[in-house]
Amino acid sequence: MNTLRGRQTFGTGLVLLACLALAPPAFAIEVFDDPTGDLIGLGHGPDATALLAEDQGNTLRLSIELTDPGMATETVGLIEIDTGxxxxxxxxxxxxxxCPKATGLTVNRTIDLFARHGSAVPVLDAADDIIGYAHWEPTDTGFSVTVDKILLGLDTGLIGVAAIIGYADEATDCVPDGGDMTHAGITLNTAPDRSPVAVPSLHPAALLLLFSILVIIGRQRLQRDRRQ
Structure with missing residues (x-):
């Protein structure tokens, strides 16, 4: 009886450990609210309600929530990131x-929503050169942009984020700009999990076969050239 109970306890412990091992890591997420109705310019276009920054380990996900999520695909603008x-x-x-208020950022990376093509959004360095692409997608509340930390140039540390959005060629809202806040900040703590890519090695017999095939192809080409 005691032996059976011990096995059950041990089995329960293994299941618990397995569940803990399979549980996804807890990612840091910061939410910065933005007042509604604070439009700039002519006041016709997308109005942001929040900017969310989420550290996903290998990537940083930035989301902008809109009063009208249906305008996500038409929204243009810039997202500036201060990594230094x-x-x-x-x-x-x-x-x-x-924008009415200065962001307080010195910009190291810019996500250019004006140049979005489908789900691909250019990521620019401080010199405005394209260094890669972020992934854009619509959400139930607006849209999100996910950028690899390799493109950010850092894995951990404090970064600042600000955005301006608009419609066509008109800027309509700065995000976030409520109260005294002129930019969002998030500390990236989750280290990337990048396992080295395994390079397959050929068995010696396979190498010999490959070399033999190359020799045969070489001889056929040589014979073809002599005939010509």
């Missing part, structure tokens, strides 16, 4: 020039 946290490490913020 130093005035000497990046470019001047364009959003600071267009």
């Amino acid at each position: 946290q130093s005035p000497q490490s990046g470019a001047t913020s364009r959003i600071s020039l267009l």
Whole structure:
């Protein structure tokens, strides 16, 4: 009886350990609300209600919620990211020039929503050169952009984020700009999980067969050339 109970306890422990091992890691997420109705320009276009920043380990996911999620596919704009946290490490913020409040960011990376093609969005460095692409997708509340940390140039540390969105060629909202907040901040703590890619090695017999095939092909080409 005691032996059976011990086995049951041991089995339950194994199941618990297995569940813990399979549980996904807890990712850091920050939510920054933005007031509704705070449109700039002519006031016709997408209105943001929040900016969300989520550390997903290998990637950073930035989401913008809209009062009208149906406008997500028509929304253009810029998302600026400050990874250096130093005035000497990046470019001047364009959003600071267009929005009522300065962002306080020196920009190291820009996600260019104006140049979105389908789900691909260019990621620019401080010199405005394209260094890669982020993944855009609509959500139930707006849209999100996911960028690999390799393109950010850092895996962990504090970053700042600000965005300006609009419709066609008109800017309509700065995100976030409620109260004294002019940009969002998130500390990336989750280290990327990048397992090295295994390079398959050929068995010696396979190498010999491959070499033999190459020799045969070479001889056939040589004979063909002599006939010509």
